Amino acid sequence: MTDKYAQLVHHGVGRNVAKKLGLPQPAALRRYQPGQPLITGPVLVQGNSADADNLAAELLSWDLDVRRHAVPREKLGAIILALDEVASPGDLEKPILTAAASLRDLAPGGRVVTVSRPASEADSPAAAAARQGIDGFLRSLAKELRGGATGNGIVLRQGVQATSASSLAALRFFLSGRSAFVDGQFITVSSASGEPARDVDQPLAGKIAVVTGAARGIGAAIARTLHRDGATLILVDVPAAGDQLAAVANEVRGTALQLDISRDDAGQRIIGHAAQRHGRLDIMVHNAGITRDKLLANMDHSKWSSVIGINITAQLRINEALLASEHFRESPRIVSVASTSGIAGNRGQTNYAASKAGVMGMVRASAPLLAAHGGSINAVAPGFIETEMTARIPFAVREIGRRLNSLQQGGRPTDVAETIAFLASDAAAGINGEVLRVCGQNMVGA
Amino acid sequence: MTDKYAQLVHHGVGRNVAKKLGLPQPAALRRYQPGQPLITGPVLVQGNSADADNLAAELLSWDLDVRRHAVPREKLGAIILALDEVASPGDLEKPILTAAASLRDLAPGGRVVTVSRPASEADSPAAAAARQGIDGFLRSLAKELRGGATGNGIVLRQGVQATSASSLAALRFFLSGRSAFVDGQFITVSSASGEPARDVDQPLAGKIAVVTGAARGIGAAIARTLHRDGATLILVDVPAAGDQLAAVANEVRGTALQLDISRDDAGQRIIGHAAQRHGRLDIMVHNAGITRDKLLANMDHSKWSSVIGINITAQLRINEALLASEHFRESPRIVSVASTSGIAGNRGQTNYAASKAGVMGMVRASAPLLAAHGGSINAVAPGFIETEMTARIPFAVREIGRRLNSLQQGGRPTDVAETIAFLASDAAAGINGEVLRVCGQNMVGA
Numbered sequence: 001m002t003d004k005y006a007q008l009v010h011h012g013v014g015r016n017v018a019k020k021l022g023l024p025q026p027a028a029l030r031r032y033q034p035g036q037p038l039i040t041g042p043v044l045v046q047g048n049s050a051d052a053d054n055l056a057a058e059l060l061s062w063d064l065d066v067r068r069h070a071v072p073r074e075k076l077g078a079i080i081l082a083l084d085e086v087a088s089p090g091d092l093e094k095p096i097l098t099a100a101a102s103l104r105d106l107a108p109g110g111r112v113v114t115v116s117r118p119a120s121e122a123d124s125p126a127a128a129a130a131r132q133g134i135d136g137f138l139r140s141l142a143k144e145l146r147g148g149a150t151g152n153g154i155v156l157r158q159g160v161q162a163t164s165a166s167s168l169a170a171l172r173f174f175l176s177g178r179s180a181f182v183d184g185q186f187i188t189v190s191s192a193s194g195e196p197a198r199d200v201d202q203p204l205a206g207k208i209a210v211v212t213g214a215a216r217g218i219g220a221a222i223a224r225t226l227h228r229d230g231a232t233l234i235l236v237d238v239p240a241a242g243d244q245l246a247a248v249a250n251e252v253r254g255t256a257l258q259l260d261i262s263r264d265d266a267g268q269r270i271i272g273h274a275a276q277r278h279g280r281l282d283i284m285v286h287n288a289g290i291t292r293d294k295l296l297a298n299m300d301h302s303k304w305s306s307v308i309g310i311n312i313t314a315q316l317r318i319n320e321a322l323l324a325s326e327h328f329r330e331s332p333r334i335v336s337v338a339s340t341s342g343i344a345g346n347r348g349q350t351n352y353a354a355s356k357a358g359v360m361g362m363v364r365a366s367a368p369l370l371a372a373h374g375g376s377i378n379a380v381a382p383g384f385i386e387t388e389m390t391a392r393i394p395f396a397v398r399e400i401g402r403r404l405n406s407l408q409q410g411g412r413p414t415d416v417a418e419t420i421a422f423l424a425s426d427a428a429a430g431i432n433g434e435v436l437r438v439c440g441q442n443m444v445g446a
Numbered sequence: 447m448t449d450k451y452a453q454l455v456h457h458g459v460g461r462n463v464a465k466k467l468g469l470p471q472p473a474a475l476r477r478y479q480p481g482q483p484l485i486t487g488p489v490l491v492q493g494n495s496a497d498a499d500n501l502a503a504e505l506l507s508w509d510l511d512v513r514r515h516a517v518p519r520e521k522l523g524a525i526i527l528a529l530d531e532v533a534s535p536g537d538l539e540k541p542i543l544t545a546a547a548s549l550r551d552l553a554p555g556g557r558v559v560t561v562s563r564p565a566s567e568a569d570s571p572a573a574a575a576a577r578q579g580i581d582g583f584l585r586s587l588a589k590e591l592r593g594g595a596t597g598n599g600i601v602l603r604q605g606v607q608a609t610s611a612s613s614l615a616a617l618r619f620f621l622s623g624r625s626a627f628v629d630g631q632f633i634t635v636s637s638a639s640g641e642p643a644r645d646v647d648q649p650l651a652g653k654i655a656v657v658t659g660a661a662r663g664i665g666a667a668i669a670r671t672l673h674r675d676g677a678t679l680i681l682v683d684v685p686a687a688g689d690q691l692a693a694v695a696n697e698v699r700g701t702a703l704q705l706d707i708s709r710d711d712a713g714q715r716i717i718g719h720a721a722q723r724h725g726r727l728d729i730m731v732h733n734a735g736i737t738r739d740k741l742l743a744n745m746d747h748s749k750w751s752s753v754i755g756i757n758i759t760a761q762l763r764i765n766e767a768l769l770a771s772e773h774f775r776e777s778p779r780i781v782s783v784a785s786t787s788g789i790a791g792n793r794g795q796t797n798y799a800a801s802k803a804g805v806m807g808m809v810r811a812s813a814p815l816l817a818a819h820g821g822s823i824n825a826v827a828p829g830f831i832e833t834e835m836t837a838r839i840p841f842a843v844r845e846i847g848r849r850l851n852s853l854q855q856g857g858r859p860t861d862v863a864e865t866i867a868f869l870a871s872d873a874a875a876g877i878n879g880e881v882l883r884v885c886g887q888n889m890v891g892a
Contacts, residue, residue, distance in 0.1 A: 090751075096796070097745060097747065100745050103743040120810070125807075128811030135788075135803045137797075140792050296546045304539050312579070313535050316534070345586035353586040354583040358578055361576070
């Protein structure tokens with residue numbers, strides 16, 4: 001799973017050859033390690049709104065160097081662009097071109113983060129145009145950044161302040177190495193729910209979390225990341241993966257639950273296991289999923305129904321059982337793993353894409369049910385992630401899948417896991433019913 | 447503007463070489479010509495809902511051969527898949543796998559069209575999952591179809607029947623050669639507004655239409671298409687393009703209005719011209735737009751403000767003037783040209799993408815204002831369209847832009863024009879606030 005291509009194009013002769021051929025030379029991404037600073041270098045906060053002032057003050061309290069005006073030739077860790085007060089497209093120019101002048105000073109692994117309001121809530125066509133314009137702007141800018149730098153945006157619904165718990169949680173996530181492979185994306189904060197993290201290095205301390213499909217790959221990475229962030233884990237996988245599951249469970253000091261999640265009583269078994277051992281469940285991570293690729297013309301019942309059954313029907317049934325239980329009531333959190341295939345479709349994956357689009361539909365429709373208990377349900381949509389599964393893809397196809405994104409490389413299972421940990425945290429409770437792509441802004445035909 | 451690549455890979459030695467190298471061999475698309483049949487070959491209507499029955503009856507009244515059950519080895523013009531009653535993901539299998547068995551019989555240039563309900567209006571997470579699942583399914587299937595066949599969907603909001611005027615208009619559009627370059631897309635019908643076309647070959651008969659940027663390229667194609675469909679035209683372009691504008695105006699027997707649309711009084715000038723000559727205006731097509739590409743780090747005031755000013759601010763100002771006028775009140779229609787760059791962003795186009803995203807924000811926010819007068823406002827988002835502008839792109843970049851979509855070729859200006867003519871027609875009045883991509887389902891990093 002090491003990226004031999006990256007090693008090749010960055011060293012010795014390979015580096016010169018790659019440059020001459022115009023091959024992509026992906027940058028090493030800045031990924032989170034416990035204890036490391038949130039970001040290196042000052043953060044420039046642009047914009048004249050009250051939110052800009054408040055954010056600058058907040059960032060100072062995080063022990064960051066904050067600039068309200070650029071210092072020539074000073075390397076910047078991040079640029080935050082408060083665009084929450086734009087009322088017409090003409091209002092975009094001043095803050096954006098002011099920020100543009102500092103772009104050359106953005107350090108490798110740097111961050112650009114916009115803060116804005118939803119176009120759908122604008123009170124005039126001009127305001128809607130300005131707000132939606134930020135979307136096109138930011139997604140373009142993300143494609144221009146180099147050196148592993150990323151651009152993402154926070155969208156605050158009416159009544160939500162830039163300094164609300166979930167807005168700050170999103171900002172911290174985007175600034176940190178936790179969001180290394182999230183690029184060109186927006187997170188909408190829909191409510192002021194959520195409590196600031198007491199310990200930003202252990203945001204899941206005291207939480208009881210279930211992860212399905214935890215025996216290997218992305219599921220095992222999720223287990224390790226939630227454990228690192230303080231959660232107590234219950235790991236679920238099929239009996240056939242029992243040994244691997246036990247090994248991961250031992251590693252993260254959790255318990256293993258061998259279970260076929262497509263069983264009718266899977267939800268009851270999960271909540272029963274959690275209630276018996278811990279008295280409750282706080283976080284449910286639906287990671288288990290399968291692929292059975294086939295062109296639709298050759299698709300059969302078994303391939304179609306197994307993918308739909310495991311990837312979406314099982315999640316629906318489990319959620320129903322959890323939501324009916326008194327043991328899943330204190331700010332309950334659900335995070336599902338979707339896929340960019342569910343957004344854009346994928347050749348040979350009508351079944352898989354239907355199931356993953358289904359996950360996204362389920363998440364949006366279930367949001368009010370979770371909000372009723374102060375909780376949330378969200379999905380992450382991974383793009384090309386380097387796993388044992390993708391390692392078996394033929395070289396040329398794999399190379400294309402890997403490079404066809406703004407970061408010119410595949411992501412790692414930890415990138416998905418970090419995003420899930422963020423969405424499951426108390427501070428992020430105001431983010432509900434969202435789908436967040438973890439894909440390096442990859443190219444998909446939608 | 448002829449596609450030399452397509453000629454090369456389809457004939458003689460080139461064909462064999464292309465096959466061996468695995469180069470894409472794009473199919474010739476079935477494009478609309480007046481008088482041609484809507485579609486060749488029987489239409490298979492799958493699904494057991496009342497809507498399926500009603501649609502089948504309606505298609506019979508269009509003089510089409512209609513099948514409710516597949517006849518083995520009979521070539522099909524289209525497959526319509528009524529999925530409007532799915533209540534959980536398990537409900538998808540039967541209709542989808544039944545349709546799958548007929549896929550090999552779909553003729554070149556064939557069509558698959560789904561009919562469904564919005565996930566956002568579902569009454570349970572399971573229903574939302576099933577409905578959203580159709581999105582992932584259809585987008586995947588569109589990537590599997592070959593021979594210039596396309597797959598698209600019609601989404602009917604609550605209270606809108608499958609046989610409503612705009613639903614049938616959308617179905618006719620998708621089945622016809624007018625939608626040749628529209629692939630993997632959904633059209634939402636939001637209301638039962640709209641009147642069935644009296645003459646399907648002259649759907650714009652008697653309408654007064656303005657097209658901006660009409661002197662060349664896509665604008666001139668829009669003028670020709672609206673003229674062919676029966677509209678009386680007022681063509682707008684800058685004074686510097688006066689001669690070309692006059693030539694197009696002569697060709698379509700319209701009038702020319704030399705005007706810089708970024709002038710404060712552009713809207714008044716346009717409505718004044720229309721009112722003076724025709725007593726009213728029915729259709730406004732905002733096509734005029736410019737690009738001034740530059741990486742944001744090198745962007746200056748002139749490049750930013752000219753693109754924002756012409757591409758979005760001018761449209762906002764003109765719409766305001768039109769909506770204030772008593773001469774734009776009878777089912778008034780606005781169609782704006784956006785861009786896939788506005789959806790996904792594009793390197794070097796922060797200004798352009800902001801302006802085109804702005805157009806989409808404007809369209810959604812303005813929908814209620816137009817609906818108040820029985821009208822609509824929508825946008826089309828072209829992908830790679832073969833024009834004089836794209837002909838100047840360097841060969842390799844152009845080839846990538848052209849091929850990176852499900853139809854493996856660039857579209858033509860007429861493809862954009864046909865979509866605009868459809869959205870401007872009386873029958874389509876129930877489609878409002880939508881953005882329809884005309885891009886062959888192209889790959890964009892969103």
